[in-house]
Amino acid sequence: MNPSALIADDEPLLAEYLKAQLANLWPELQIVAIARNGLEAIAALHEHEPDIAFLDIGMPGLSGLEVARSAHGCHCVFITAFDQYAVEAFDRDAIDYLLKPYSEERLQRAISKLQDKLASQQPANNGALLESLRLALGGIGPRNTPQRLSWIRAGQGNEVKLIAINDVCYFHSADKYTTVVTREGEYLIRTPLKELLEQLDAEQFWQVHRATLVNVRDIAEARRDFTGRVTLTLKSRPEPLVVSRAYVHLFKQI
Structure with a gap:
């Protein structure tokens, strides 16, 4: 059975861009839903029970970190605009991150890590990274921590x-x-x-x-x-x- 994934990002263009990249790099992966905010993401998690969730940290309503707490048994990949020096502190084997704007090579590394986990049937362990994120941010939750821009979308x-x-x-x-x-x-x-x-x-x-x-x-x-x-x-x-x-x-x- 092919693996399934949810994409949650409040930027529709970025969500579609990620979907297109995944279709090219991992054609077997089935995208079951695209959520525009945290509440939609949680609803999609309950409805579809995907194997993987690509979660934007900075979504309105509920952040990607808060959504991940409800993603039981789902491998979460965070999408974030944090600067590189901060994001590197969050990197753990159980879960991955994508720093905007991420390269195709970086996405391929995340895909390889996810494929290895699925192949070995390792259970998802989101709690360890969530705590690492909290500590890396000085113990402050994501809602109260301003995020520095590392990219900007302009017309x-x-x-x-x-x-x-x-x-x-x-x-x-x-x-x-x-x-x-x-x-x-x-x-x-x-x-x-x-x-x-x-x-x-x-x-x-x-x-x-x-x-x-x-x-x-x-x-x-x-x-x-x-x-x-x-x-x-x-x-x-x-x-x-x-x-x-x-x-x-x-x-x-x-």
Whole structure:
């Protein structure tokens, strides 16, 4: 009998992308349901009793971690936007994780691990990883722990693109949209700068203007003119960025 799986992710495009990848890499795997939130995931677990569940940690309502507590006898693979250094602390033999945006090679490794477990008829043991996750987060449950972005979904025309946070040169807010600027181009998101600040690494992204967040790693030069105004030159973009007076103190050593 072919193994079965549930996919739970509140991002429909990512759920369909994972489904397509699994169809290519593991054609024998039967996807019995795609859930859009934690409550739908639990209902699907009870209805279909899948062998495997791919669970997004950051779903609304109930997180993937909370859903996993109800996934008795089911091998859970977490899908998460945590930074690599944090996710590595969660890796255990009994369960796996996929860090967004994950590569096909990384998914293949997860599939191989799951196939080995199913072949050896090892029972699922989600509790060990759940506790590891809790401890790695300083003992705080997932609902109270802000998750740092490691990727962002942005639009360009009629297309939607997944952009690694490290590839972002800067964010610029205007009207109802925020522009995500990379070396390759510009993309639009609806997330305001205030929300982005709460999810970005404060050591990597600095606010240099009420409408601009810059990736510090992409700053090539900060120059101050005779009026005291600071202008930034980037490594990956030709346009300069002006630092407003409220944030000039960040560059006081120049």
